[in-house]
Amino acid sequence: MSVRIAELSSTSGVPVPTIKYYLREGLLPSGEPTGRNQAVYGEEHLRRLKLVRALVEVGGLSIAVVGEIVATLDASAEVTHHVLGVVQRSIAPVTPPVDDRDADAEVAAFLARRGWAHMARDPSVLALVGVVATANRLGHHRFADLLDGYAEANVAIARRDLDYLVLNSKPDEVVEDMVVATVLGDAALKALRRLAQREASAGLLAEE
């Protein structure tokens, strides 16, 4: 039940120096001290360690971002209200806002069509504007047309995400599960898009 660092390392597969590094960076809480310089680690440390590794390796998140996320997890043990925004803000890579009037207008029009709130400071909206601006600069002036179809698909995806959380999460684990579902979901969706593209183009070629 309570183990020391060597066993934490061997059961998780994470090298001891790396665990020490995570401890220094605050990604992992300290163990329970049993003496002046001894400590033991419990089930929650192993769980946290696996989460950190998943966020770093599968999600590609930086140590700094993972640090913010676990801080949020620790802070909101019982505050489950409006935590989605906090999680998203932590996960979103902070895009420096681009200054592109056209892209702004296209995204605003898209959000209006959808009936979605247009919060200009929202990281997701900023990211979207950045993508559209880049597309325009590359000569893809119809790229914004894709957004409506993408949005529709993502409404379905978000509904599945919420169902998944409601069905599978114990109340005190919703926040952590939301992080996991979001980050692993991103990776899964990316892979699935590749597979679906291949199938779709195979279908197209077969028709010819």
Added chain:
Amino acid sequence: MSVRIAELSSTSGVPVPTIKYYLREGLLPSGEPTGRNQAVYGEEHLRRLKLVRALVEVGGLSIAVVGEIVATLDASAEVTHHVLGVVQRSIAPVTPPVDDRDADAEVAAFLARRGWAHMARDPSVLALVGVVATANRLGHHRFADLLDGYAEANVAIARRDLDYLVLNSKPDEVVEDMVVATVLGDAALKALRRLAQREASAGLLAEE
């Protein structure tokens, strides 16, 4: 029409030393030499430079991967058959295959339900197995249940992607446009998923 490196830098916003770096790494073809140590750059260099920046900044791709992609672009100027796979293989981060029997079986079952080909060596399939394996290790044993819904949404997305390419691409630019649509699409989809999640959870809260 033909400019030297300083003007290429000022019109693209990319610093001169960075352009030189890209030339060294083969991300950008050399300019047309006009003397022993002078060269001029044309429209295609500016276009390529903007593409490279988009892949690096929006797509988050490494210089090495961008190098592979532009090599593919240069090689397949006329070979547009079966290029999707090449592009995908270049874009996919090479996941070291994980050894997880359960995850393997779950992904295989999912692919069978979908009627999708199960190529064990496919990077997208490997990535998917990796994600499911990670989810299982984190205690999310129902994560694979999400895949069916995700896949359905991605079929719609892939259809839009192909429509977009068919409608908007000149035949000799399909490959480059495919790269752009794939990489920018990934970024856009990620942002849209966040927005859709927020809307969906706002809807849930409103019902309470």
Added chain:
DNA sequence: CATTATTGGAGAGTGTCACTATCCGAATGG
């Protein structure tokens, strides 16, 4: 109880990556 191994913690070191800075001698260009 003696001795060998391991511990937590702190500091410095490593390898990689994406640039960035400096030099050089050869062209420009006003």
Added chain:
DNA sequence: CCATTCGGATAGTGACACTCTCCAATAATG
């Protein structure tokens, strides 16, 4: 004509994610 700018090559920088080395204190073993 002569300061600028050029291309090209070499070396240096800063951020990042570890990884190594040390230390005195503790634990495990015989």
